[in-house]
Amino acid sequence: MNVTFRRLQKTFYTLRGKVEALKSIDLEIGQGEFFILLGPSGCGKSTTLNLTAGLERPTAGEIRFADRIVSSPERKIFLSPKERNVAMVFQSYALYPHLNVFENIAFPLRIAREREIDEPVRNTADMLGIDDLLERKPAELSGGQRQRVAIARALVRNPDLFLLDEPLSNLDAQLRTNMRSEIKRLQRDTGITTIYVTHDQTEAMTLGDRIGLFRDGSLVQVGTPDDLYNRPQTPFAATFIGSPPMNVIPSEINKEGDAAVITYADGKSELPKDKAWMLERLVDRKALMGIRPEHISMVTTSESISLAGNIETIEPLGRELLYHVRTGAGNVLVLSSDEELRLGDTVHLLFDSSHIHLFPSEPGAN
Amino acid sequence: MREERLKKILLAAAAGLTSIFCLAPFIYMVLTSLSGNPDFLLPTKSFTLTLANFTAVIFSESAHFMAYLRNSLIISAVTAVASVFLASLAAYSLTRLPLPGKTVLLLSILALSMFPPISLISYLFKIMSGLGWVNTYAGLILPYIAWTMPLSLWILVSYFAQVPMDLDRSARIDGASRFQTLIKIILPVAAPGVFSTALLVFIFAFNEFLFALMLTVDYRSRTIPVGIALFEGIHGQIPWGEIMAAATITTIPVVILTLIFQKRIVQGLTRGAVKQ
Amino acid sequence: MSFLDREFLSGCAFLLPLVIFISALILLPVLGTFLDSLQRDLPYLPTAFVGLDNYLAIFRDGGFWDSVRFTTLFVLVSVPLEVTLGMIIALVLNETFPGRAALRAMVLIPWAIPAAVSGRIFELIYNYSYGVANYVTHLLGVGPVNWLGTDLGAFAAVVLADVWKTTPFAAIILLAGLAAIDEDLHRQAQVDRANFVQRFFKITLPVLKPVVVVTLLFRTVDALRVFDVIFVLTGGGPGGSTDAVSLFAYTYYAAGDFGYGATISVLLFFVALGFSLAYIKMARFGEELK
Secondary structure, three states, X not given: OOEEEEEEEEEEEEOOEEEEEEEEEEEEEOOOOEEEEEOOOOOOHHHHHHHHHOOOOOOEEEEEXXXXXXXXXXXXXXXXXXXXXXXXXXXXXXXXXXXXXXXXXXXXXXXXXXOOOHHHHHHHHHHOOOOOOOOOOHHHOOHHHHHHHHHHHHHOOOOOEEEEEOOXXXXXXXXXXXXXXXXXXXXXXXXXXXXXXXOOHXXXXXXXXXXXXXXXXXXXXXXXXXHXXXXXXXXXXXXXXXXXXXXXXXXXXXXXXXXXXEEEXXXXXXXXXXXXOHHHHOOOOEEEEEEOHHHEEEEOOOOOOOEEEEEEEEEEOOOOEEEXXXXXXXXXXXXXXXXXXXXXXXXXXXXXXXXXXXXXXXXXXX | OHHHHHHHHHHHXXXXXXXXXXXXXXXXXXXXXXXXXOOOOOOOOOOOEOOHHHHXXXXXXXXXHHHHHHHHHHHHHHHHHHHHHHHHHHHHHHHHOOOOOHHHHHHHHHHHHOOOXXXXXXXXXXXXXXXXXXXXXXXXXXXXXXXXXXXXXXHHHHHHOOOOHHHHHHHHHOOOOHXXXXXXXXXXXXXXXXXXXXXXXXXXXXXXXXXXXXXXXXXXXXXXXXXXXXXOXXXXXXXXXXXXXXXXXXXXXXXXXXXXXXXXXXXXXXXXXXXX | OOHHHHHHHHHHHHHHXXXXXXXXXXXXXXXXXXXXXXXXXXXXXXXXXXXXXXXXXXXXXHHHHHHHHHHHHHHHHHHHHHHHHHHHHHHHHOOOOOOHHHHHHHHHHHHHOOHHHHHHHHHHHOOOOOOHHHHHHHHOOOOOOOOOOOHHHHHHHHHHHHHHHHHHHHHHHHHHHHHOOOHHHHHHHHHOOOOHHHHHHHHHHHHHHHHHHHHHHXXXXXXXXXXXXXXXXXXXXXXXXXXXXXXXXXXXXXXXXXXXXXXXXXXXXXXHHHHHHHHHHHOOOOHHHO
């Protein structure tokens, strides 16, 4: 089932005044797609999920499940969660503490007065590898087991839409990796359209078919993980996706003969041909240049186009080292396997111009 | 250390005096109920152990003590169940649903519970007379439900507020209605709190006096506190042995309940009175 | 029907039973009592509207002022006694010692016994010829005291019976307050070499002050409407000296004078309401909904 959001808005009124949780969201999620809502806390991603589930009511706009309108204040249409056939997994798992695992999974079936209960419950439990825990109470389960029960309860009645709200954030790192691949497998096997909320970009990159990146109640960019990583459209998307984050450096673009050159303090790069259009859009030639730490190389001898700086911090990241370099253009992160460099060393940075991103400089943004 | 020892001595003395203070009247009641003569403390008399007072109270048709006790148990139990059930609906609504002005509503209801009962009993009596319900169970149970509801509501709201909202949301996603969510999720999860509340309401209804005094006439609905308060005996001399036997029979179940569930009672009472 | 309306309506539906019960059986009777206080409502005369005549009559009624004086004295003596004793018991129960659980259970016994029953127990305790109270005075070498037959004796008797019955409640509330005090405050004070008396007056009591005030107010509201214990123990006697306002109103009701009884009740209602509102404000209720 595909899901469509049209000019979806949500406004809260609190004691401190009006809060625009969602400004105006337009989005289409395809049948069978694994879609990630990504963003920092308070960006509107959970609100979007709750609106989809029918736990909250939009202020304006419309949500459609396939051809059916499920929320539309303008048309005075609102279907309650029970009329939507969605399933949801909560960050806290929300297992019913007084019911054992079997009854937790059976709960949606019992509410729907299904005749077949035993078999679907056992099949689902089997699928998640918790068939030996059916008699236990939630309090007697580990975090990972609770997570599986919550997922089983969501899947047991074949929902049209599967919603997950930060489901892995209460698990430890090892378990999180395991559950991530398991959720991915389950989604592929069942083919249920899935919307998954997270603030963790690694999770988003590994799980999602597509990602919707949120900021301050607006969708900043929608695309595949590859789009967001390699073709970020804003400095925010550039710095939010990828770890360590992309460097965003204030710079200036000038024409030098035929070519255009990007200047940042004492460093320079050629403007890539495919970004020539940037020249037209710039006001007073200022731009933000983005470059990932792995696309910078460090040399010890100065070159005419290199950016000079001092190494301030070195973080070992296992196979590689992350260098924090203070330069005339600000702090720059560099990823390198060079282990010869020491704190305080002066280095010269060379940027790989084929991996440069350029963003028009936003007023007030760094 | 001298201070530590002094503190220990004071503590032991205070604990001893506290237990005497709390228990002495209770023990005196039990002793008198077991004595053939209530004046056993006089130097000229002595204690004579007998169960005669109890047999008199239990088997005397004219004193109706057993009828009063039965009335009390039935009225208090029905009140407790009904009050807690109806208050739990309201508590669910106040903790879960978007209603404007719910704090004001809750505080007004709390203020109601502090009204002096004398300021409503006369008109309540008129209402019940008009309905012909004076001296019936309904005539006492209905006012008791109303009178205990603010207490139930307050305690339940504080327990319900602790049940995570995600459980509600999850139940609603699973297709449960509001009412099903309350019955199948909130009440079972808050069961210890719900039980404490019911227990407190039971004890309050069991101990209530003024309403029962005004709204009942005889053994058909009179409750045991009123029965004991008004019992003067037939022969002029107050039959202390029998009164204390009736008091003991009345008190023992409440005391046992209290002792078994003391933790829950303390919890409920504290929630009903002060917010930490 | 739109969703907001449905949410709102179901919220209201859940509140409905409570609202019906409380309106019909608490608010309506209170309003009815207000109305009655403006009427002449006697069994042998037709009911008539008399405006504020009842109120004017009350202010000239010596019996009413006697009952006001008694109730005021009763509150002023019994409430501080209860809170002081309650504080001592709470301090004891807040320590760890063998038998603490048993003592805590014992403290609840007076609370659990119906006031009417404890009234009768105290009636026997105060019995002139063979009650335990005079047994104790005899052991102390004092002659028998006519507890229920003299003004002072009856006052003391009523106060003591009420203190016995209600101190546990005060103790439990104060104990909850004590338990909520940060342990580190006491440790710090101990490090600062304060002894336990200093620790109580300089740390515990100031920190606990809001809870003490709340307990005082709550007990005041309750003591203002005292009825059961006095009804059973003295019936307002001897000679009306222990006639609490509630009991004074009740005697008019019992005699069929609903107008006058209602007038007394309305006056008591407003006094109690004032203290209740102070209590609700001080206890900072309603915070869990925010």
